Amino acid sequence: MFLYIVGLITIALVVFRILEEIYKSLQSFPNIQAKYGKDCWAVVTGATDGIGKGYCQVLAQQNVNICMIIRNEEKAKQLIQELSKGSTSKFKIVVANFNNSLEEGFFDKIYKQIESLDIGLLINNVGVSHQAPLEKYNDNQLREIITVNCFPIVFLTKKIIANMLQRKKSAIINLSSFTGRVPMPYNQTYAASKAFDDYFSRSIALEYPNIDILAHRPMYVTTPMTNFQQGQGAISPFQAAKGALQRLGLEYSTHGHIFHRVQGFFGAVIVPEFIRNKILKQEMRKLVKKHL
Ligand SMILES: NC(=O)c1ccc[n+]([C@@H]2O[C@H](COP(=O)([O-])OP(=O)(O)OC[C@H]3O[C@@H](n4cnc5c(N)ncnc54)[C@H](OP(=O)(O)O)[C@@H]3O)[C@@H](O)[C@H]2O)c1
Numbered sequence: 001m002f003l004y005i006v007g008l009i010t011i012a013l014v015v016f017r018i019l020e021e022i023y024k025s026l027q028s029f030p031n032i033q034a035k036y037g038k039d040c041w042a043v044v045t046g047a048t049d050g051i052g053k054g055y056c057q058v059l060a061q062q063n064v065n066i067c068m069i070i071r072n073e074e075k076a077k078q079l080i081q082e083l084s085k086g087s088t089s090k091f092k093i094v095v096a097n098f099n100n101s102l103e104e105g106f107f108d109k110i111y112k113q114i115e116s117l118d119i120g121l122l123i124n125n126v127g128v129s130h131q132a133p134l135e136k137y138n139d140n141q142l143r144e145i146i147t148v149n150c151f152p153i154v155f156l157t158k159k160i161i162a163n164m165l166q167r168k169k170s171a172i173i174n175l176s177s178f179t180g181r182v183p184m185p186y187n188q189t190y191a192a193s194k195a196f197d198d199y200f201s202r203s204i205a206l207e208y209p210n211i212d213i214l215a216h217r218p219m220y221v222t223t224p225m226t227n228f229q230q231g232q233g234a235i236s237p238f239q240a241a242k243g244a245l246q247r248l249g250l251e252y253s254t255h256g257h258i259f260h261r262v263q264g265f266f267g268a269v270i271v272p273e274f275i276r277n278k279i280l281k282q283e284m285r286k287l288v289k290k291h292l
Pocket residue numbers: 045046047048049050051052069070071072075096097098099100125126127128148175176177178217218219220221222223224225226
């Protein structure tokens with residue numbers, strides 16, 4: 001009898017999870033201005049390339065105003081020219097190198113330049129990655145990963161969230177990664193920083209239920225960071241951004257695009273841990289072979 005009841009409860013939970021997933025997947029892509037305020041601004045860090053650029057492309061299609069916090073002004077100006085074609089979005093550039101996040105007043109200086117904007121959406125995207133066996137890194141690489149991947153997400157959110165609390169509805173997307181969910185040999189510091197981003201994001205999501213806060217944990221995306229090409233199991237930055245924006249307000253943490261959700265489910269839940277660890281180690285050893 002006991003086993004029968006446990007079996008029934010397990011089946012009911014699985015059916016519930018499947019129905020929940022179908023419900024979320026059937027939600028239409030949100031109209032950002034309708035949801036987060038007409039003429040509101042989206043602030044995107046690391047917007048000039050990769051996934052950050054993908055977010056800007058999706059947002060510009062919806063004529064959302066975009067403030068880019070970037071380190072390369074020329075690259076941002078070129079991107080704005082590109083995005084302006086067929087879009088009525090307004091653009092603003094704030095130049096900042098997040099490697100300097102530890103400097104006194106660094107985030108105050110950024111915030112002064114954006115405090116007058118009606119910020120409806122913050123996308124903490126900036127991130128860097130280096131791979132090597134731990135003892136082979138130089139200290140600056142490790143410092144860069146921790147500084148760029150962890151500090152902006154905390155301090156920019158802290159600065160901006162105070163104003164968001166005065167608004168009817170706002171949203172924050174924090175870029176984590178699949179490696180924030182499973183340990184990654186030879187990419188240990190990056191993986192730990194992405195776990196930090198995921199936990200920080202999910203924790204503040206509980207603190208501020210009125211703000212849609214989402215940790216985006218992509219698998220491989222075709223960006224300069226990965227050098228992956230489409231068709232090698234990777235999706236485009238545009239697809240990654242669209243996939244995450246579609247889940248905004250529906251959950252706290254997501255792999256985003258359907259392709260990544262399926263990959264993430266198999267990679268993190270279905271495949272036994274010892275097999276996953278073996279595959280990851282083999283793949284990562286190929287990537288870092290010059291250090292071995
Ligand atoms: N690509 C993936 O498969 C993948 C998977 C999971 C998670 N992610 C996460 O997604 C985010 C974006 O990754 P990505 O692949 O798009 O990276 P990317 O292609 O290397 O682009 C990173 C962006 O951040 C900017 N940036 C880097 N360091 C900076 C600094 N110190 N100060 C200011 N801006 C800086 C770069 O500026 P420049 O244009 O000037 O170089 C670029 O615009 C990261 O948080 C990453 O951890 C990526």
